[in-house]
Amino acid sequence: MTPPPLGRRGLFGAGAAMAALPDAIAAQPAPQEHPAMTHTLRINGRAHPVALDPRVTLLDALREHLALTGAKKGCDQGQCGACTVLLDGRRVLACLTLAAAAEGHEITTIEGLAGPDGALHPMQQAFLDHDAYQCGYCTPGQIMSAIGCVQEGHAESPEDIREYMSGNLCRCAAYPNIVAAIEAAKPQMQKA
Amino acid sequence: MPEGMIGQGIGASPVRVDGRAKVTGAAHYASDMAVPNPAWAFLVTSAIARGRVTAIDETEARRVPGVLDILHHGNMRGEVQEAGFFAGGGYAGSSLRPLEDDRVHHDGEIVAVVLAESYETAREAAYRLQVRYAEEQPSAGFDTEGAEARDAKDAVQGHEDAEVGDADAAFAAAPVKIEAAYETPTQHHNPIELFTTTASWENGRLTILEGSQYVHGLRNGVAKQLGLDPSLVRVESPFIGGAFGSRGSLTQRTALIAVAARRLNRPVKLVATRDQGFTIATYRAETRQRVKLAANPDGTLVAFVHEGTEVSSRPDPYKVAGTQTTARMYACPNIRTKVTILHADRNTPGFMRSPPEVPYMFGLESAMDELAHALGMDPIELRRVNDSTHESVKGLPWTSRGLMRCFDAGAEAFGWKDRTPQPRSMRDGDWLVGYGCASTIYPTHLGAATARVTLTPDGRARVQTAAHEIGTGTYTVVAQAAAEGLGLPLEKVLVEMGSSELPPSPVSGGSNVTASVCAVVMKACEEIRARIAAAAGQGPLQGRDPATLRLAEGSLRAPDGAAEPLTEAMARASNGAIEVYAENIPHGLPEGALKSLYQGKPALGAGLEGKDRVMAAFGAEFVEVRVHSRTAETRVARILGAFAAGRIVNPRTARSQLMGGLIWGIGSALHEATEMDRKRARYVNDNIAEYLIPVNADVPKLDVLVLEEEDKATPLGIKGLGELGNVGTNAAIANAVFHATGKRIRTLPIRIESLL
Numbered sequence A: 001m002t003p004p005p006l007g008r009r010g011l012f013g014a015g016a017a018m019a020a021l022p023d024a025i026a027a028q029p030a031p032q033e034h035p036a037m038t039h040t041l042r043i044n045g046r047a048h049p050v051a052l053d054p055r056v057t058l059l060d061a062l063r064e065h066l067a068l069t070g071a072k073k074g075c076d077q078g079q080c081g082a083c084t085v086l087l088d089g090r091r092v093l094a095c096l097t098l099a100a101a102a103e104g105h106e107i108t109t110i111e112g113l114a115g116p117d118g119a120l121h122p123m124q125q126a127f128l129d130h131d132a133y134q135c136g137y138c139t140p141g142q143i144m145s146a147i148g149c150v151q152e153g154h155a156e157s158p159e160d161i162r163e164y165m166s167g168n169l170c171r172c173a174a175y176p177n178i179v180a181a182i183e184a185a186k187p188q189m190q191k192a
Numbered sequence B: 001m002p003e004g005m006i007g008q009g010i011g012a013s014p015v016r017v018d019g020r021a022k023v024t025g026a027a028h029y030a031s032d033m034a035v036p037n038p039a040w041a042f043l044v045t046s047a048i049a050r051g052r053v054t055a056i057d058e059t060e061a062r063r064v065p066g067v068l069d070i071l072h073h074g075n076m077r078g079e080v081q082e083a084g085f086f087a088g089g090g091y092a093g094s095s096l097r098p099l100e101d102d103r104v105h106h107d108g109e110i111v112a113v114v115l116a117e118s119y120e121t122a123r124e125a126a127y128r129l130q131v132r133y134a135e136e137q138p139s140a141g142f143d144t145e146g147a148e149a150r151d152a153k154d155a156v157q158g159h160e161d162a163e164v165g166d167a168d169a170a171f172a173a174a175p176v177k178i179e180a181a182y183e184t185p186t187q188h189h190n191p192i193e194l195f196t197t198t199a200s201w202e203n204g205r206l207t208i209l210e211g212s213q214y215v216h217g218l219r220n221g222v223a224k225q226l227g228l229d230p231s232l233v234r235v236e237s238p239f240i241g242g243a244f245g246s247r248g249s250l251t252q253r254t255a256l257i258a259v260a261a262r263r264l265n266r267p268v269k270l271v272a273t274r275d276q277g278f279t280i281a282t283y284r285a286e287t288r289q290r291v292k293l294a295a296n297p298d299g300t301l302v303a304f305v306h307e308g309t310e311v312s313s314r315p316d317p318y319k320v321a322g323t324q325t326t327a328r329m330y331a332c333p334n335i336r337t338k339v340t341i342l343h344a345d346r347n348t349p350g351f352m353r354s355p356p357e358v359p360y361m362f363g364l365e366s367a368m369d370e371l372a373h374a375l376g377m378d379p380i381e382l383r384r385v386n387d388s389t390h391e392s393v394k395g396l397p398w399t400s401r402g403l404m405r406c407f408d409a410g411a412e413a414f415g416w417k418d419r420t421p422q423p424r425s426m427r428d429g430d431w432l433v434g435y436g437c438a439s440t441i442y443p444t445h446l447g448a449a450t451a452r453v454t455l456t457p458d459g460r461a462r463v464q465t466a467a468h469e470i471g472t473g474t475y476t477v478v479a480q481a482a483a484e485g486l487g488l489p490l491e492k493v494l495v496e497m498g499s500s501e502l503p504p505s506p507v508s509g510g511s512n513v514t515a516s517v518c519a520v521v522m523k524a525c526e527e528i529r530a531r532i533a534a535a536a537g538q539g540p541l542q543g544r545d546p547a548t549l550r551l552a553e554g555s556l557r558a559p560d561g562a563a564e565p566l567t568e569a570m571a572r573a574s575n576g577a578i579e580v581y582a583e584n585i586p587h588g589l590p591e592g593a594l595k596s597l598y599q600g601k602p603a604l605g606a607g608l609e610g611k612d613r614v615m616a617a618f619g620a621e622f623v624e625v626r627v628h629s630r631t632a633e634t635r636v637a638r639i640l641g642a643f644a645a646g647r648i649v650n651p652r653t654a655r656s657q658l659m660g661g662l663i664w665g666i667g668s669a670l671h672e673a674t675e676m677d678r679k680r681a682r683y684v685n686d687n688i689a690e691y692l693i694p695v696n697a698d699v700p701k702l703d704v705l706v707l708e709e710e711d712k713a714t715p716l717g718i719k720g721l722g723e724l725g726n727v728g729t730n731a732a733i734a735n736a737v738f739h740a741t742g743k744r745i746r747t748l749p750i751r752i753e754s755l756l
Ligand code: FES
Pocket: A072, A073, A074, A075, A076, A077, A078, A079, A080, A081, A082, A083, A084, A093, A094, A095, A096
């Protein structure tokens, strides 16, 4: 898996392509059945067998089939980062990953971060302490992305963090607090 | 520390009470809430802006395995009645009835709803639905033919243009003057949570799961559309993934999804796409303004004319009308304002964060900077000589006005004195450096509110009110109010909000909620205190005047220090729980405000609409921009806002709100515009890669100063601030760009091409 595209401004055209689809009907093949296929997804350390239409994204598999609604849908086209999860420790956009393609990988979602006793991950705690959210909708994606950012070694300076967290939009604009939270969590994560 | 405060009441900065839910994924937004075996809806929206749907061929769509039904105008059975335009006393953001007939009124109007067993199937079938149109030439508004202009005073109920003295004559005779035209674009809220609705029916009762800024409005509006008694409609919206005005009034989708669920006899879930979000909800109207501003050589204003034209839809006169604010901003003896509505083939616009002020204060505060330059005067000093104790239209007093204190504190912290006044006089290598400033203001809107507070014998409190958590921290500030009122630690207070089953609370708009809801919660707590105090006669507080007894630190306390633990004092007053329902109508609102609240109609007042006084929060914003001398790349290097907004309930969440507002202002000034194909009146960049909202790397060094301010006009002295932060930013940045480059940009957003 390659890391997610971080510069959303390089993603021009995705929306236009979606909008153009209805006009392309004439060229479409006849509708067909999409029989469900069973996959075993390893999520937060547990195996989840699940039967899915092959078109289902990892995001919809988590949210609609496995009741793991922590990862959020903010665009469904790779532009916002609200759906960020970790795949084998690296951040990916779950809306741009087919569920079938996630089979055989270790998936970590926001629900899998806190310890069994409820102890928060240092990044979660730092987001609380720094008020690094407002509505909270982008927050699971921000936190997963922030963990990935630290693990990648892209949290070396505030400028670095700002750049490498720019794939995660926050319309409430908690950005300065997110940077502060990541700076605070980084040494805690390295200690742990 | 005020009396009765224990560190977690009003004025404290606890971590948000809903913070843990938000950082663990446990906070459930509308589409996160599970319903059994839902069918999925996918919208089909119009590919033209004006004309008719001539045919809908379902054949291909129906062949998709798993399709259940397709709603369109040809098979609606009059199931959805009118809900009315909110500004005309109704509930909806637009007076159009969904799928009423074959007319297409704007780009992206819902023309069909495809229902299927799964999301994937519904989407495929929607793409296969063939909709044919007879297209007519639409008008996009400005610069296109066919738009219809109407004076707002004729088109909009209750709109008044201001006329004080003779502004045109005074302008003509004035020694120093400027006249300029300003333009602000269409903008979209783009909260990160998509527009979603889930509807289900059980025994004739409808449950709607939808992110809403006004659950009682949504309930009553949908009930009216579907011909139901409102008590049969329940709306649940415990967490909202950002709103900014976009979820304040009823949109077309809700009733359609409810109808679909009734027809299928099964829950139906809709998660509209990002691009559909640009056309199925509201947006910020485009404006064009003309400002004339004249002064004596000492800077005192002698004339102010502010005219604005705003684009709206054909059927609805949505007004922005920020002239109501600009006309009152500074002392000036001659004022004339005029608002014109331009009806075009567009969706009806609506409220977007600081709706009137953001476009119109850009005009006024840019003009003030232009005038300061013409006078050779420091822009802060120009504001100082025109500061006022009374607003200039009716002469009513401001309850408090911290404007110049904000300028002074802000200027000091920002280092304004380092600015050399001449444009293009500051430089750092290849970068031209500019400092700019502007005033900010937001009226203190207040609404009638109700709440129920229950104190249980174990010394815990439950607060119930149908307020909304849109990111402002409402769960937390309401808990703080109850903690203060009952003298309890925060963890003993549980707050329930976001449901139409709870006592009504005003629309979460106009920055009114903290002030309106804390007031009624404190009122309920006071009654609980009074009941407990009245029963204290038999216990250790025997002989004390009940009026002097307070609830603090888990006890009932007398001024002499005597105290009785709360649970014991409470047991004298009640064998069980004490439950109080309270209502509050703020000063200046009519008696009917409570009735409107129960009917789900937003009835905010006070602010600039007071009969005997006006109330607003103020601030001053300072910006350093850097414009590259060769590429014209423009960056905000630092931004500082100083604000005076009355009593601050929670400095932590207040700072976050103001910070978010400043960043919204950066987006508005430098990035955000919904571009139109003016010939076809359709949006071009309807996604969040091309509609540029600020990202982390766009945000520079940012400082928020919140000044202490005591305003005694209301019992709690709270002024709203969620919309204060982004009012002055457009102009502060444009003024800084002028200072850096010598170029005055009067059209937003300011982009590289504006400066070439
Ligand atoms: S939902 Fe995946 S990037 Fe927006």
